[in-house]
Amino acid sequence: MKILKRIALSLISLVVLLWVGLTAWAYWPGEPEVPIASLATADDKFVEVNGVRLRYREWGSADDSRPSLLLIHGFGNSLQSFRELAPRLASCCHVVAIDMAGYGLSEKPVDFDYHNGPQAQVLIAAAKKIGLRRVIYVGHSLGGAVALQAAVKDIDARGLVLLNPGIIRTGVPKIVQVTLPPLPRMSAKMFGSREFRGNFLRQSYVNPDIVTESVIDDVMLGARTEGYMAGMTSLMTQYREGEEIILAKQVKVPTLIPWGDQDKNKPRKEADELQSMISGSKLVRFQNAGHYVHEEAAEGVANAIKEWLTGV
Numbered sequence: 001m002k003i004l005k006r007i008a009l010s011l012i013s014l015v016v017l018l019w020v021g022l023t024a025w026a027y028w029p030g031e032p033e034v035p036i037a038s039l040a041t042a043d044d045k046f047v048e049v050n051g052v053r054l055r056y057r058e059w060g061s062a063d064d065s066r067p068s069l070l071l072i073h074g075f076g077n078s079l080q081s082f083r084e085l086a087p088r089l090a091s092c093c094h095v096v097a098i099d100m101a102g103y104g105l106s107e108k109p110v111d112f113d114y115h116n117g118p119q120a121q122v123l124i125a126a127a128k129k130i131g132l133r134r135v136i137y138v139g140h141s142l143g144g145a146v147a148l149q150a151a152v153k154d155i156d157a158r159g160l161v162l163l164n165p166g167i168i169r170t171g172v173p174k175i176v177q178v179t180l181p182p183l184p185r186m187s188a189k190m191f192g193s194r195e196f197r198g199n200f201l202r203q204s205y206v207n208p209d210i211v212t213e214s215v216i217d218d219v220m221l222g223a224r225t226e227g228y229m230a231g232m233t234s235l236m237t238q239y240r241e242g243e244e245i246i247l248a249k250q251v252k253v254p255t256l257i258p259w260g261d262q263d264k265n266k267p268r269k270e271a272d273e274l275q276s277m278i279s280g281s282k283l284v285r286f287q288n289a290g291h292y293v294h295e296e297a298a299e300g301v302a303n304a305i306k307e308w309l310t311g312v
Helices: 002-027 085-089 116-130 142-153 183-191 194-202 213-219 228-236 243-250 269-277 298-309
Strands: 045-049 052-059 068-072 094-098 135-140 159-163 255-260 282-286
Touching: 002 183, 045 116, 052 085, 052 116, 068 085, 068 116, 068 142, 085 094, 085 298, 094 116, 116 135, 116 142, 116 243, 135 142, 142 159, 142 243, 159 298, 183 194, 183 228, 194 213, 243 269, 255 269, 255 298, 269 282, 282 298
Parallel strands: 068 094, 068 135, 135 159, 159 255, 255 282
Antiparallel strands: 045 052, 052 094
């Protein structure tokens, strides 16, 4: 019995030491955070919703005769992920790409509800403030789940485009799904690491060379902003999945699903499952693209959207 007690005490001591060590690492000061305004460029615009400033960029002219597209990025990313797709849609549409609260150059409040439903409500309000009417919500990965929520909640929504969305399988790392302290702070710090973020991104592409140093520079802007660590830690404690599987049957707007067949986090059959959930949806597959289908097959995805829009 004494030996068992010693072993138990030793294990408990190791766990405590590990927890203390991880906590110290998680809260160890990093690079100084800087004001968002110092990182913004002339292309960046801002809209305020419920006291939270969101960054967005525009392509194409605004006109009642042209469709309005709101592009919503995925987890840990920003509007930069639409750098290839958005310009290709400018000839047919008024395109707005936006950073969700907590990401990119949008503000990162600690007391914000970062769940998909509240994020969708904020984006609906942002679209109206920007002047978009009868919006087509376009979402990638986590942004696809938020876009679906928006398309269901916005009674004026015109359509929905889902780019390898995080609806059935989110693809969010398992460590992010654990909210026991200090893991949320650790996750925030990991996603604030240029090396980690670059390696994590490259794993999602068929051609990892797409992830250039310039791309990583843009991805890492959010981690440099004031409030990043506190806001992202709060965001990481609010992980939830599964809501959109139920909501999918409530989608009433025309829906297009451009799908990268070589998504390493999603089996090919998931695209068929998603299409069967959303009545009347159209599935377009891209064999040589992975999770970031709108980057690896930007021209094909843009053409698929344009063709689909003729019937919307």
